[in-house]
Amino acid sequence: MSRYGLAIDLGRCTGCFACAIACKSENSTLPGTFWIRIEEKEQGAYPHVAKTFTPMLCAQCGEMPCAEACPLGAISIAEGGVVLIDDELCSCGDVKPCVAACPFGVLAVNKGKDAYFHEYLTPHERDAYESHRHGAVEKCHFCHPRITAGLQPACVQACPSKAMVFGDLHERESELAQLVSSTEAKPLREDLKVDPSVFYVKTRTAA
Amino acid sequence: MNDGTEKIFSYCIHCAALCGVVAHVKDGYLVKVEGDPEASNNGGTLCPKGLSAKQEIYHPERLKHPMRRTRPKGNADPGWVRISWDEALDTIAEKMKEIKERYGPEAFFFQKGSTDGSSGAEWYRFFNRLGSLYGSPNFGGTGHICCYSRSCPGLPLHLGNKGLHPAIDYEKTNLILLVGYNILHTKPPLARKILDAQRRGAKLIVVDPLLSPTAAKADIWLALRPGTDLALFLALHHVIIQERLYDADFLTSWTNAPFLVREDNGQFLDGGGAPYRVWDSKRGEPYPADPWFPSDVQPALTGSYTVNGIRCKPAWQLFAEMVEPCSPEWAQEVTWVAAEEIRSVARLYATTKPASTDWYNGLHRSSNGYYTAVALTLLSVVTGNWDVPGGLSFESDVSFRDVKGSEFLPRDWVEKSLVTAAGFKVRAHNKEYVGPMNLVADAILTERPYPIRGMLSLASGLATSNPNSKRMMEALSQLEFLAVGDMWEIPAMAMADIVLPCATAWESEFVNFNPPYLMYRQPIVKPQHESWPDLKIVFELAKRLGYAKQFWDGSPQKAFDQMLEPFKLTVAELAALPKGVRFEPPQPRHKIYAAIDQKTGKPKGFATPTGRLEIYSEKLKSLGYDPLPYWREPEPGPVSTPELFREFPLILSSGFKPMYWLHGQMRAVPWLRECQEEPLIWINRRTASKLDIHEGEQLLVETPKRDGTVQGFIRLKALLTESVPPEVVYIPYGWWQSCESLGLKGHGTLDGSANVNNLYDDSFTDPLSGTIGMASYPCRVRKE
Ligand code: SF4
Ligand code: SF4
């Protein structure tokens, strides 16, 4: 059985947002909803200062703290280890226990407008935006329809820095598995032991 | 896919990178664009701007039809009424004819902004042609605020590289020196190549006062005082000469370093039937150079000699004397970079082969930009990194047939140009961008050297993208006739008589390289509303002005065929294939200069005045400038204009751009605007705490004019950071537009706006090229 995973090389991420826009374009998420976001961190004092960019997205945890918190059983693991939220079952009121339970803060609640432009929607946009219900909890699913069709997630393909490597963690020869085993690849918050599929690598430290 | 989605291969021309894309189109609507994995340039990747095509095309706030003003200028509401394209173009053509008749062709200005704008820089050559046929030398461009001495036209007097862009082989280079160039964001397809080079062990050295995303990835970040790059490079030269790290063979064989320069007049010593002479140390006498000399001559690079009673020195000796006082310790005082760091970078740079360098806006927007570029590129020359694979090399000039139509211009067009009148002699000599917007504004307002009465502007921000926005707006308001085309209602349209809705690049056609293909780029969807591609506007206008014959009977397709002649291909042949015809632009060929010219039997050399790379420029000397890149402070600046810094103590730098913006464009696109919703002023934490400024507080930023009175003020929210020095604030430029979709209002252009260009007096210029001094501008900041 395969387990999809992602390694992000923080030495290569330049904080350019191409991944975030590729995600929007592919998944037609609503205004204000981001399945991937960039965290920027500055350390030190000028001129001895370093800056890092960390793309944050659902880590597809094997232990799924979010699912454990969900009273309605709306979150489950699908083939390939991808964590999916069932839109029909997800129907909590204003309080969303999963959102608070996720240690990475990557669950997004649709709470803004229901489309970017109103009177100017193309037929595709109309359909796509309608599939995102107001109030629903959403998150990255590694572009599930794409990966099951054999494509890379949209963010991985778009990234101008080639900072992301996607693949099957169980396929030992894959670039991903090599990267994850051979270097300093670590999931965020390793201490939590939630068995994430997203790893962060730092191949090169900025001066 | 079998759901009726069609894949159209195309390329993005939002920036000069030209990324290959696949557009997914269903029922005539664009569903999405992705990077084309087969495109060798971007290899399937795509930047935020390209990815957002859909939101640009279907944006509800685009201009939808041509309009005419019904109320007098100055009225808050121009009273726009919808008109037909026929009426719009007939009016423009009529006004153009009238102005030409009454004041001469030079009284009409053809303005065009940066790459992209609406449908990219591709069609600009035809706009140029229109201007040439009309007879006006005054067409715009962005050389004065962008990249004059890099590629527009570059440094032909020193390097002979006219109009060519540096093209670095990142697979071969072992050191990358970048100056004022946030390359990882502004040339997205190069990001992965540079990061790969670094992974391979190549060193990345970034010169930038600000911790840009590119500087954040550097192995060595040289954080210097804005505008002092020249001092840094002179100090690098100092160390390289002192420690004898230069390539004496290369200097002797291929540069004018050994040419004897007369002490009395600074000209090269001629004689012996040749225009130049060197001092042959073997024979102990001068030897003629034409500019070549036999290999048994051993020319001296240093020393002082007397020939026929004339005292002279080799050019290299003069160069060495110039950098002699520029020690790393001296440079530390000037640049704030530690002397030891300068020394070690000089050694690293000079001993790592091959070492490349590239530079951009950050270097040019300064009153000392021209000499800064000279000193930087000479680093490549003196260390033997010039034109070697992985060193500093330039793109090959194999290209489309030129259709700019310069042959139609009156003979005296350069003499009649505004740069000649303004005394920017190098620019006049190079015949590039001779009618920049800032000089046009002067001519409109002062009627000197002659009045400019009319203007057609396409794809230009005009007042928001040019420094001294107030003066730009005032000048526009004085025009007898102004027509402006764009995708959006830009602030300058407040002064327009006619407004034209332009199509996006995605809705227009052209031919171009999209390696590994030469492609006919068809519109991926039809132009929305009544918008027209700029290309069509130019062609239709040409017909109305009586230039149909010179405009291929109004057929862009026939024009493309002519452009394609060097490839022996027609547009029909390209259009017949989904990606066009396979064509790899030739790899840069190295050392063409060393090839023997069949006609003369001598090396081809360089397209410079002497035929060699020029360490010492006699041409500059004869134009009245320093022949060598002596240190000069940026103007304005804390050292050159201390009186302005007394009341405006901070240094304003407008600095780098992130990947999701291109100049002043795209703030209306909501996907992109969500990356950064509002403009911010970056201020150092220590400075902020002294001024009692907190994160997110609204600040008022004011700057002076040359005479110390207030030039203008703008308002922005504070971002506290350590990415800028305590003495410097960074304000990104290009902010004016609203984004209704996200409920974000427009910012305006002038006082009280967020437009940093409102803060500059544009009279501080580089005396050679006319680029405008903005790198180190005085400002003061306070809470409101
Ligand atoms: S696209 Fe790549 S480089 Fe850009 S922010 Fe995302 S991960 Fe980082
Ligand atoms: S990252 Fe958060 S949302 Fe994703 S599986 Fe883990 S806990 Fe759930």
Ligand code: SF4
């Ligand atoms: S880098 Fe971005 S804007 Fe430039 S051509 Fe590529 S996709 Fe377009």
